[in-house]
């Protein structure tokens with residue numbers, strides 16, 4: 278798996294990045310490339326044994342970059358490159374303290390995750406989870422077509438029905454790409470929350486309103502967001518600041534016909550509170566691509582058991598094109614980092 282030489286710089290790669298991208302790394306004679314040989318998270322012991330002396334490290338979501346790992350790497354480590362836009366698995370204070378650069382993969386996955394967010398909104402509102410499992414379990418014959426069977430709230434509006442108010446918890450790149458996809462659905466009213474520290478966004482909002490012919494776009498607080506949204510998209514970064522930001526208090530404020538979509542990180546939504554909200558019908562349904570504690574989400578998980586909850590196993594960026602682009606960017610980031618060049622996508626620490 279590796280060729281060793283004193284003069285080579287070592288890069289540890291926690292997942293094989295495939296036949297299109299690995300040659301970018303392997304073709305450099307100055308580099309020793311050490312790759313975890315399985316398509317599952319690298320074992321901690323393997324990583325700790327191999328990281329010593331490394332100049333670069335490529336990880337994916339789920340491989341924790343901790344002070345212990347950085348300690349084991351030693352002083353050569355210049356760059357940690359994650360094949361993800363999210364970075365809460367990296368101890369940023371610890372990498373910053375050691376002067377290590379962090380590369381990540383924003384932008385290239387925006388379209389894929391926005392596509393999936395729309396899919397989840399439609400699946401949840403149209404009862405796709407419940408109805409698909411009915412077909413798969415052979416129960417369709419028991420449910421003949423009925424005038425109001427399996428009806429759910431409609432996402433689109435042609436002007437004769439009340440247009441949906443779309444809420445975004447977090448209004449970054451992916452949320453805005455999701456909004457762009459919603460315009461043909463007749464969306465006219467948008468509300469969103471931003472982090473309290475983010476700068477004023479009036480100019481951007483005016484430009485978006487003009488471009489998409491919106492009647493209104495408003496920054497609101499989370500209580501207002503919960504109260505007014507017909508579909509609430511959770512598209513904000515994970516981490517301690519946003520943990521359980523969607524909790525019982527927020528869910529209780531939502532409309533009975535509202536849909537909650539989470540395509541960001543499972544930690545933002547309190548799973549028990551969401552299961553209760555669905556069971557007691559405070560909201561209509563939920564579509565989630567991420568669950569706190571994933572991938573340990575079995576059939577007995579409170580959300581998997583809820584018929585009105587569509588649960589997907591974190592596939593937001595899983596298109597062939599996007600994953601290839603993410604892998605290539607992760608490789609380019611690590612290469613730039615080890616050779617002391619500016620990273621194509623560097624996280625501001």
Ligand code: DGY
Nearest residue numbers: 338360361362363594
């Ligand atoms: C990311 O890039 O952070 C995604 O969640 C992984 O698909």
